[in-house]
Amino acid sequence: MIKIDGQTKIIGFLGSTYKMSKMYSLYNAAFKALNLNYVYIPLVVLDLKKAVDGIRSLGIHAAGVTIPFKIDIIKYLDDLDDNARRIGVVNAVINNKGILTGFNTDGVGAVKALQEKNIKLKNQKTVILGDGGASKSIVVAVTNEGSKVIVLNRQNLKKLNKEIKDTAIIINTTPAGMFPDVDKSLVSTDLLFSKLTVMDIITNPRETKLQKDAKRVGCKIIYGERMLLWQAVTKFKLFTGSDAPIKVMEKTLC
Numbered sequence: 001m002i003k004i005d006g007q008t009k010i011i012g013f014l015g016s017t018y019k020m021s022k023m024y025s026l027y028n029a030a031f032k033a034l035n036l037n038y039v040y041i042p043l044v045v046l047d048l049k050k051a052v053d054g055i056r057s058l059g060i061h062a063a064g065v066t067i068p069f070k071i072d073i074i075k076y077l078d079d080l081d082d083n084a085r086r087i088g089v090v091n092a093v094i095n096n097k098g099i100l101t102g103f104n105t106d107g108v109g110a111v112k113a114l115q116e117k118n119i120k121l122k123n124q125k126t127v128i129l130g131d132g133g134a135s136k137s138i139v140v141a142v143t144n145e146g147s148k149v150i151v152l153n154r155q156n157l158k159k160l161n162k163e164i165k166d167t168a169i170i171i172n173t174t175p176a177g178m179f180p181d182v183d184k185s186l187v188s189t190d191l192l193f194s195k196l197t198v199m200d201i202i203t204n205p206r207e208t209k210l211q212k213d214a215k216r217v218g219c220k221i222i223y224g225e226r227m228l229l230w231q232a233v234t235k236f237k238l239f240t241g242s243d244a245p246i247k248v249m250e251k252t253l254c
Helices: 023-033 048-058 072-076 082-087 106-115 133-144 157-166 209-216 224-240 246-253
Strands: 009-014 038-042 062-065 092-096 099-103 125-129 148-152 169-172 197-200 220-222
Touching (some): 009 048, 023 038, 023 224, 023 246, 048 092, 048 099, 082 133, 092 224, 106 133, 106 197, 125 157, 197 224, 224 246
Parallel strands (some): 009 038, 125 148, 125 169, 169 197, 197 220
Antiparallel strands (some): 092 099
């Protein structure tokens, strides 16, 4: 049971997935484990500018940010950290006495999810499907690790037939395959091969059609919940100044 009082620091969640997000249980379980007086709650956004003004004027401590606000929110913030400024995408906001600063941890989360499965990035070719906010973050992060990156959006997806032949890693950052459209995939099964690593940042369902198809041909699979976990671990430190209780957070995703 979460205890809320006048000293409780509120962290809001801004995004279209607020009804089904796993972040509430993830963070609130972590706060409880460390006996921190924080609470993570959904904020329904009808007007983004007014929502950001509300964070500032109500003294809301911080906010997690997801689609469709990761880019649009920037113009309403006071500052960005170096990573968010370079990428042009924000997935976390910290309120320091009315000064709102944007951060980005998505790319760090994606790289960590790959590295924990011993997936080599240096000098490897990575194809990223989609060019939205999450894509931009991941592009920068895997490029920093020495990977050669090709970005394919829906307009140039036909190039996948050629590009995938010498690809080591493919990452889907689009909503294709997300609930309720679970039968969608941007990659036909005949293009997949066993030496390929397939990552999907979708978390609902846990295993997308793309990943099911990839598993059948022997590909290595990286689930979106692992990126979700590792970017959340990084954000937890931003939000609280404390190291995240990783085992507790992992348990909430099971």
